[in-house]
Amino acid sequence: MIEKRSLFMIALVFMAIACVGIAAAASTDTGSNDKVIHSSGTGNVIGTPDRAQVTFSVETENADVKISQQDNAQRMTKVIDSLVAIGIPHDALKTTGYNIYPVYDDTTKSILDQKVRTYRVTNTLTVTLHDVNRTGDVIDVAVANGINQANSIQFLLSEEQFQVLRTEALKEAVAHARADADTVAGAMGTAVTGVQSADISGGYSPVLYDNYMAGNAMLKSAAPTPIQPGDITVSAQVSITYLIR
Secondary structure, X not given: OHHHHHHHHHHHHHHHHHHHHHHHHHHHHHHHOOEEEEXXXXXXXXXXXXXXXXXXXXXXXXOOHHHHHHHHHHHHHHHHHHHHHOOOOHHXXXXXXXXEEEEEOOOOOXXXXXXXXXXXXXXXXXXXXXXXHHXXXXXXXXXXXXXXXXXXXXXXXXXXXXXXXXXXXXXXXXXXXXXXXXXXXXXXXXXXXXXXXXXXXXXXXXXXXXXXXXXXXXXXXXXXXXXXXXXXXXXXXXXXXXXXX
């Protein structure tokens, strides 16, 4: 009797496992029966940058490292004070690099006998502007007060402006993807009924100018510096899986 009861319990266990397997298979089959179309779209919207970042440096050199440091500090302080005087807030000024490195005597014949000729100190300042029209003025004032190394200018979008342009780019990308899906579905004699999934990506690249002044001759020029920010293109890409019937 006990043996029959054990066999009965084992049979029930196998039946339960079989039912689970059938249910899982049914669930998988239901998903696999969905008819879909995969479509991608890209949207591009052109905007005007409303932020600028200007990066430049004060470079000094002296046989005495302390003198080189002091000279550099005085010149950079003068640059910062001059920018604040024309209305640039302190929080828009940021030190983004400070280096001290030895300059060796080139006449030394052996590497082992190299002697330090001078010490070069470089202090780099980045200025963030909310008014891109002031970019040229900032460069001119900085150069007039001690800047002697020009690094780069970047024209950017504020977060608010970027979101506005990105929204428009996404709408354009989705419209392109849906138009393609409708065209393919119509050609196959079906119609789009919904969306199964969607992936989005995209962004923009700042307008960058490296070494925007060449040599000390341009740094000493008295003419105002003309700066044209250009345009920025915000791109968005979507990949959408549409349900069809």
